[in-house]
Amino acid sequence: GAVVSQHPSWVICKSGTSVKIECRSLDFQATTMFWYRQFPKQSLMLMATSNEGSKATYEQGVEKDKFLINHASLTLSTLTVTSAHPEDSSFYICSARRPGPTSYEQYFGPGTRLTVT
Amino acid sequence: AQSVTQPDIHITVSEGASLELRCNYSYGATPYLFWYVQSPGQGLQLLLKYFSGDTLVQGIKGFEAEFKRSQSSFNLRKPSVHWSDAAEYFCAVGPRGFTGGGNKLTFGTGTQLKVEL
Numbered sequence: 001g002a003v004v005s006q007h008p009s010w011v012i013c014k015s016g017t018s019v020k021i022e023c024r025s026l027d028f029q030a031t032t033m034f035w036y037r038q039f040p041k042q043s044l045m046l047m048a049t050s051n052e053g054s055k056a057t058y059e060q061g062v063e064k065d066k067f068l069i070n071h072a073s074l075t076l077s078t079l080t081v082t083s084a085h086p087e088d089s090s091f092y093i094c095s096a097r098r099p100g101p102t103s104y105e106q107y108f109g110p111g112t113r114l115t116v117t
Numbered sequence: 118a119q120s121v122t123q124p125d126i127h128i129t130v131s132e133g134a135s136l137e138l139r140c141n142y143s144y145g146a147t148p149y150l151f152w153y154v155q156s157p158g159q160g161l162q163l164l165l166k167y168f169s170g171d172t173l174v175q176g177i178k179g180f181e182a183e184f185k186r187s188q189s190s191f192n193l194r195k196p197s198v199h200w201s202d203a204a205e206y207f208c209a210v211g212p213r214g215f216t217g218g219g220n221k222l223t224f225g226t227g228t229q230l231k232v233e234l
Contacts, residue, residue: 004160006160034221034222041229042226042227043207043224043225043226043227044161044207044224046221046222049221093160093161095161104149104168104211105163105166106222107163108153108160108161108162109160110159110160111158111159111160113158
């Protein structure tokens with residue numbers, strides 16, 4: 001199988017603080033991980049693509065200084081929401097892709113619900 | 118720019134009835150096509166995918182989808198719906214080939230399926 005976990009599953013933080021979300025591929029090495037944001041009743045919006053050992057590629061309109069992404073190993077990527085504000089409250093989902101040119105499928109984590117008060 | 122349209126925001130079917138969820142895409146060339154299912158508060162699970170070959174693809178949980186190039190559609194079907202199928206369904210497209218871009222997926226806005234007992 002291809003299992004992706006996220007931690008925490010939900011988090012509440014105060015405005016102005018930072019929160020880190022972890023995304024782990026449990027049974028495979030992921031050279032590429034993706035971070036999505038999902039608003040209630042809406043689709044997934046790609047925030048950034050994270051490649052192991054290199055800087056993340058952010059989508060247009062996503063503040064890279066606000067959403068810090070680190071992909072330090074082949075099984076772990078982290079998303080840090082810095083100086084969080086209530087408008088950052090959302091459902092954050094990561095996905096991971098196996099390495100290799102024939103591997104296209106993304107495996108999704110269960111998501112992290114962030115509430116900023 | 119690529120886009121994915123799921124024209125039905127909500128669909129309600131009776132248990133045991135057949136189901137068809139619509140998906141149309143706009144893309145420069147035939148993309149890779151995916152259907153995902155999301156249960157409340159959960160991540161996404163891949164139901165099926167189309168890369169090439171037979172235009173009728175079989176997936177998990179008894180789902181199938183048919184790719185119609187002339188209509189730029191990839192509709193999801195199930196002959197007999199079970200109450201456990203109630204969830205949000207997302208159609209997604211991605212660029213053919215593996216050059217650059219991290220194989221980013223573009224998602225439709227989703228269709229919420231309700232199953233009446």
